[in-house]
Amino acid sequence: MSETVVEVRNLVKEYVGRKGNHVALSGVDLVVPAGTVTAVLGPNGAGKTTAVRIIATLSAPTSGSVTVAGIDVAENPRAVRGLIGLSGQYAAVDGRLTGYENLRMLGRLYGLGGSRARTRAKELLAMFHLEDAAGRAASTYSGGMRRRLDLAGALVARPPLVILDEPTTGLDPRSRGELWDVVEELTGDGTAVLLTTQYLDEAERLADDVVVFDKGRVVAEGTPTQLKSRLRVPSAHVQVLNPNSLRVATELLSRMNVRTDPATVRDGWFAADAPYGSRSLMLILSRLYGTGIDVHDAYVSAPNLDDVFFDLTGDEDAGRHHMGAPQAERIVR
Known part of the structure; x- marks a missing residue:
């Protein structure tokens, strides 16, 4: 110590x-x-x-x-x-x-x-x-x-x-x-x-x-x-190539005990919890590809200290003044 x-x-x-x-x-x-x-x-x-x-x-x-x-x-x-x-x-x-x-x-x-x-x-x-x-x-x-x-x-x-x-x-x-x-x-x-x-x-x-x-x-x-973990876990954002595959994709993730956010399901996109960041995303992509679902784009987003600062202090002006781009790790494009 x-x-x-x-x-x-x-x-x-x-x-x-x-x-x-x-x-x-x-x-x-x-x-x-x-x-x-x-x-x-x-x-x-x-x-x-x-x-x-x-x-x-x-x-x-x-x-x-x-x-x-x-x-x-x-x-x-x-x-x-x-x-x-x-x-x-x-x-x-x-x-x-x-x-x-x-x-x-x-x-x-x-x-x-x-x-x-x-x-x-x-x-x-x-x-x-x-x-x-x-x-x-x-x-x-x-x-x-x-x-x-x-x-x-x-x-x-x-x-x-x-x-x-x-x-x-x-x-x-x-x-x-x-x-x-x-x-x-x-x-x-x-x-x-x-x-x-x-x-x-x-x-x-x-x-x-x-x-x-x-x-x-x-x-x-x-x-x-x-x-940062006080706010939310990182999330995986995935866009499937064929929007008609969305329902199958989200049902598959549900069987994997991966929570998806219904509010994000649109235009071929959906978001799911990714507690281990890119490792979680790679697991999701592997399962989707293994089921024949092609992915067009995917990235991980996570809260940063700007989000923590604003959540704790309510100082929106300070948070925006020093706000960088959201932390995102692009995997597929």
Whole structure:
């Protein structure tokens, strides 16, 4: 069992204002094991950033407890800061310094000796493909380059916990992919990664566990597969070549204990449960072909994290904003 790096218990954060109190977090529990990525999702105002700020020692909780590598955040914030690499929503680099100087300076601030700081800066510049710009002032970098430099700075001290708050905002697709590769390398080395993101494909690609916030509470948690299975099992969509074969096809599947959806039976198409994805579809196709029923087209569709997000939070605008094409695996065409 993986060592627990972050443990949050019954976390509450309340803001007092002239017009009354606002509860940003209400009894949040969260665990981040070593060597894993935990993605925190939720609509704007759900409490994600508030929780991250408390874990990063940037804000104090009203009640509850947070520990990082066994150290209480409230009791010893200075020690905790030495265990965290943080990359916020906006790049925080010194534009007057070169990329190399930014990273070397951070290394010295983290307590690395001069030689180690120089070596680590060069390693990170190579990792984030910034070697050619290493000697240029950061103020001349593009937005995406500054973002990559900021992310590199979060890794200078090889911390046991890396917090990435919407890390790929402003990055082009290639840079996003490179960052994903870096995150996977980090977890392979045992680093725990706490990721907040508005890109649900990013969470689906990277996360071992997903925690969904809404209105200051955790409304669901689990692996991406577990959360998607809450909605429905994958379905196989099949179009037979001869529409007159539809009735025979659905009767055959019924005898196989495969549930078909009568509402989908039209124009030669029908849909059936496919709990094992493409394996289920291949079994259906094999039985149809074996009975002499020709198939014109077939694919598998499954719920994705966009569907989960909308189902749990009701945030239709957020879901549509980041909605990709439905997950479908085309088998026959």
